[in-house]
Amino acid sequence: MALPALGLDPWSLLGLFLFQLLQLLLPTTTAGGGGQGPMPRVRYYAGDERRALSFFHQKGLQDFDTLLLSGDGNTLYVGAREAILALDIQDPGVPRLKNMIPWPASDRKKSECAFKKKSNETQCFNFIRVLVSYNVTHLYTCGTFAFSPACTFIELQDSYLLPISEDKVMEGKGQSPFDPAHKHTAVLVDGMLYSGTMNNFLGSEPILMRTLGSQPVLKTDNFLRWLHHDASFVAAIPSTQVVYFFFEETASEFDFFERLHTSRVARVCKNDVGGEKLLQKKWTTFLKAQLLCSQPGQLPFNVIRHAVLLPADSPTAPHIYAVFTSQWQVGRTRSSAICAFSLLDIERVFKGKYKELNKETSRWTTYRGPETNPRPGSVSTTPHTEHSLHTHNVHEKTPIMA
């Protein structure tokens, strides 16, 4: 794994993110073969004086997928395949392994996984997918656990990881995907984990869930189809009262022959406690809207890949920067784009016009009735009652322009 030298400022983190993105976008086979395929505009090699790139690898370890920087910025925790590492990154350019703890999927889960026709060479392992700082003494982590998601707390001592005891491992459905190839996102806010991922073995049931902490566990309602069955989450960003989720799914509100990908922002309220009757343990404040990223004369960039909030800690003019690709391609080249969305615009869109699903025709139409109070899905201090059931499965809003 190559790591750029990390500082604490958001630009370094953005650098890391862009670096990872570059790796994602680089073709894994032949880069630069005859000028075909995407070519990186900037390229640095380890040891290049123009930019400190540091390198860490360890024999037998692979799939370094999850990164978490300690509060003091001195330690980088890394989730890999069947292991979690603590790297000392105090010396720029020289990540040093502090310690590493194994967390393999159990033999039983591995053989069940292979029995269900998944590969024992590439899939039936524990790929670490969630790694967050829970409190001053503990991290919280989840992994695919051979297609049987699991989570556990990891105790820290002087930023060293203490071993995971098997009896402390809990079920992690809805927090980590089953399939390492599926996208996911998770963020810890006020001691609660908000996660967006696939909730079943087949990978056909996306979920947006809140777990841990004192508030009730909440989920999206599968029956009401708030999410298309292929929804793929890429980022979760908390704000003062709400948590935003960024994802991509097939648009079901348009009648096209071709599968049309759409990028979305959804939001749920932090103070949501679920409904009283029909929506017990379900979100009552879920809303989603379309994110548009396009340039005149070009095919729309309709597939969101990642999103970050910048500046992350300032209340003034925060913007979401998101990376998009297109489902279409002209000739041989694939291109990508970054679009910025003002958080205020996103908030405004969630207060604007909305569409409703007509259950008989399965069509989405813009709601033109009288204003309801409270609005469907609004952040309210009292528990939401059942009347919000019909209205809050609101989907499209006026599009946000980049």
Ligand SMILES: *[C@@H]1O[C@H](CO)[C@@H](O)[C@H](O)[C@H]1NC(C)=O
């Ligand atoms: C996977 O299963 C095959 C057949 O059962 C076996 O020969 C092989 O050694 C296994 N590979 C690993 C990595 O366990």
Ligand SMILES: *[C@@H]1O[C@H](CO)[C@@H](O)[C@H](O)[C@H]1NC(C)=O
């Ligand atoms: C942190 O959370 C863990 C897991 O719930 C708990 O055992 C531990 O006591 C907590 N530590 C502090 C300092 O609150």
